[in-house]
Amino acid sequence: MNYGPLLFLGILLTLASSWFGLVLMPNKQLGNLDVHTDTNTLAVYPQARNGEAQQGEEHYRSLGCIYCHSQQVRTEGYGSDIARGWGRRRSVSRDYIYNKTVMLGTMRTGPDLTNIGERQPDYGWQYKHLYNPQITSAGSVMPPYAFLFETVKIGAHGPNTNALVLPPEFSVEKGYEVVPSIKARQLVEYLRSLKSSVDVPEAEIKKEEAK
Amino acid sequence: MNIIGLIIAGSVVLLPGVALLALRWAGESGQLRQFDRQALLPFDEQEPVGQATDQILGRKHS
Amino acid sequence: MSASVKSPAVRALLPGDVSPETSAPTLTADIDASCRAPVLFFFVSGLAWLLIGTIFALISAYKMHSPDFLGNCEWLTFGRVRPAHLTTVVYGFAMETSIAVLIWLMCRLCRTPLIAPGIITIANFFWNLGLTVGVVGILAGDSTGIEWLEMPKYSTPILFISYALIAVWAIITFRLRAEKHLYVSQWYLLAAVLWFPWLYGTAQVMLLLSPVRGVVQAGVNWWFAHNVLGLWFTPVGLAAIYYFIPKVIGRPIHSYYLSVLGFWTLALFYNWNGFHHLVGGPLPAWMITVSIVASIMMLIPVTAVAINHHFTMVGHFGKMRYSPTLRFIVFGAMSYTVASVQGSLSALRSVSEVTHFTHHTIAHAHVGMYAFFTMVMFGSMYYILPRVTQREWPSARLISLHFWGSALGIILYVVPLSYGGILQGQALNDASIPFLKVVALTLPYLKIRTFAGVILALGHVAFAVNIVWMLVRVFGPYRKPLQMIISGSEQPAAVGK
Numbered sequence: 001m002n003y004g005p006l007l008f009l010g011i012l013l014t015l016a017s018s019w020f021g022l023v024l025m026p027n028k029q030l031g032n033l034d035v036h037t038d039t040n041t042l043a044v045y046p047q048a049r050n051g052e053a054q055q056g057e058e059h060y061r062s063l064g065c066i067y068c069h070s071q072q073v074r075t076e077g078y079g080s081d082i083a084r085g086w087g088r089r090r091s092v093s094r095d096y097i098y099n100k101t102v103m104l105g106t107m108r109t110g111p112d113l114t115n116i117g118e119r120q121p122d123y124g125w126q127y128k129h130l131y132n133p134q135i136t137s138a139g140s141v142m143p144p145y146a147f148l149f150e151t152v153k154i155g156a157h158g159p160n161t162n163a164l165v166l167p168p169e170f171s172v173e174k175g176y177e178v179v180p181s182i183k184a185r186q187l188v189e190y191l192r193s194l195k196s197s198v199d200v201p202e203a204e205i206k207k208e209e210a211k
Numbered sequence: 212m213n214i215i216g217l218i219i220a221g222s223v224v225l226l227p228g229v230a231l232l233a234l235r236w237a238g239e240s241g242q243l244r245q246f247d248r249q250a251l252l253p254f255d256e257q258e259p260v261g262q263a264t265d266q267i268l269g270r271k272h273s
Numbered sequence: 274m275s276a277s278v279k280s281p282a283v284r285a286l287l288p289g290d291v292s293p294e295t296s297a298p299t300l301t302a303d304i305d306a307s308c309r310a311p312v313l314f315f316f317v318s319g320l321a322w323l324l325i326g327t328i329f330a331l332i333s334a335y336k337m338h339s340p341d342f343l344g345n346c347e348w349l350t351f352g353r354v355r356p357a358h359l360t361t362v363v364y365g366f367a368m369e370t371s372i373a374v375l376i377w378l379m380c381r382l383c384r385t386p387l388i389a390p391g392i393i394t395i396a397n398f399f400w401n402l403g404l405t406v407g408v409v410g411i412l413a414g415d416s417t418g419i420e421w422l423e424m425p426k427y428s429t430p431i432l433f434i435s436y437a438l439i440a441v442w443a444i445i446t447f448r449l450r451a452e453k454h455l456y457v458s459q460w461y462l463l464a465a466v467l468w469f470p471w472l473y474g475t476a477q478v479m480l481l482l483s484p485v486r487g488v489v490q491a492g493v494n495w496w497f498a499h500n501v502l503g504l505w506f507t508p509v510g511l512a513a514i515y516y517f518i519p520k521v522i523g524r525p526i527h528s529y530y531l532s533v534l535g536f537w538t539l540a541l542f543y544n545w546n547g548f549h550h551l552v553g554g555p556l557p558a559w560m561i562t563v564s565i566v567a568s569i570m571m572l573i574p575v576t577a578v579a580i581n582h583h584f585t586m587v588g589h590f591g592k593m594r595y596s597p598t599l600r601f602i603v604f605g606a607m608s609y610t611v612a613s614v615q616g617s618l619s620a621l622r623s624v625s626e627v628t629h630f631t632h633h634t635i636a637h638a639h640v641g642m643y644a645f646f647t648m649v650m651f652g653s654m655y656y657i658l659p660r661v662t663q664r665e666w667p668s669a670r671l672i673s674l675h676f677w678g679s680a681l682g683i684i685l686y687v688v689p690l691s692y693g694g695i696l697q698g699q700a701l702n703d704a705s706i707p708f709l710k711v712v713a714l715t716l717p718y719l720k721i722r723t724f725a726g727v728i729l730a731l732g733h734v735a736f737a738v739n740i741v742w743m744l745v746r747v748f749g750p751y752r753k754p755l756q757m758i759i760s761g762s763e764q765p766a767a768v769g770k
Contacts, residue, residue, distance in 0.1 A: 015544050018547075023492070025560075026557075027479075033486070064351065067351065068351075070630055078622075084704045092555050095555065096555065102491050104551070106629075108701060139712060141340050146344065247528075249455060249456055250525040252456035257299060263596075267595065267665065
């Protein structure tokens, strides 16, 4: 009973089915999705990120932020994503067409970041939170990213404009200040670019919630 | 993308067709007879059915 | 079989004190001897990756509740240690041991000695090289950011060379088989060998070489990641279970028809499951619905396998006391049912609403990869190593320590964390509970998880000591191995005195 060829064929056919169904078909349906142009304002959505924010996306990937933060808002009534303010509307495929690596995420050890740019636009908050999350969010289990900052001696011209304003219990040695490195600045630019504030035809922001 | 569409359409017809042919061939040439005899394949003359193996742990260590 | 070693390859290693009544040559001993070098290399390097992966696991688990631990080291930040853990245990330990088990099972069931075993040994070198490059790349910050596929793309060509050698050799062995009949384990093995390069190749091309646009990436990612579990690890694990349960208890599988039904339904449904990781996500509903349906359909092969294994074992559960292999394999087989049912249920929209994005998913992944797959691989190693090295396990105490460390450790890991994950999900879905309160709620379960990790680590160390002890004997003076085959009625021999 040498049914090797039959077995071989069956093995290939079964996987071929989902390869067509779950790989090629989605690519056919979504792979050419393009920007949406508002007919009234002619505003184009989404926009590609600027260079700083794009660099920041690379740090987001490299530091593995995805293992605790998702970037997808589920629809109203399914989970409490919108009620928590993680987004004004559910996420749609179009939101991601300019992402180099799509990091939807599968864990919410930390909050969803789809709309973090609107929720926390303040540079100071973002830097302090990255430097040591306990400063802004006591009890957080997020690791400190102090290695993205430099502790330098305060120069003759006084403190750096970017220097972190740290509360006393977190302050560094007198005469020194903590300044964000280029990586930290790029990462924060990326985080500030994450916004879910534009209407798209497939998922409109509820009018009473929109400003 | 048209190429992918063509591939998909072509394979929807072709692949199940080939599968059915293969199944017919297998049935006709007697490949599927005496099927459950194959359950004996892990055994041989030295380790026949009925002979346990790997019984290496003593009772006091169980 | 143990004392009756006649193959020239093995006899060369013996000082010639083989007793005459057991000196008739046997094909099985030849086959085991031919697999000796490749199996040893893959098992030992797999074991090394297991220990490294366990260290990464403990670091990440501890960081989860004490984030300042090693906080100043960029290379050891949580977001890098965690993918390093996954990569070392999945592509290091699990992949390498499964390759060894695959090669050995294939040779035994084909009744063909492995030709040119050096090729597989070379493949082992390349796999370890590619993996080392990949893991260092992840720690250095070159992770791809794609779950289950974190190794940077410059490590892929090295891994590809290795896999190509292994796959070609497995297929050559299959083609040259002396036994024309096929056992169900061979179906699973052949399928795994053919499915894996298709999966890995598709993922590499569509995600890393010329990435597809937008959320299609997420789709390809989960089609790949779920299928690595479903179409590589599950088939190899099931192949081992289908071989070792009958082999150890000396009784053929309960229903061969059922095993064939199980194979084809698994092949049909499992590969459609991947999108259940994207329930509620920004992809068209039909894609996700298809995966949910396929996940529920998985209950058919899982039930077929569970019934078949259970009825094969009925009346033979007592043999678990004497066989380390059977202990681990039966534990793994039972966990397969648990993992699969849990997985099918978690795919339902109403369940996923709670469990998605929580530690419940992490617990579930460990039921599948550890309680099922890793335990089956441990069991297989307990059977295969004495036969390829012609040495008995040195210590029964260490075997027991390993079994109970792994079994109790993984139960203590998954049960509290699954429960904590559900609580976490319910709290997350109640927008009136502040986020940091949800974090605080999970802390006790995360601490229990770290403790469970320490118990698992103890089991792994016991296993490693036993293997190293055994290998020292291989290279040291030959000792006559203990009788390994006892007929059902006879008193079992004991080791570890």
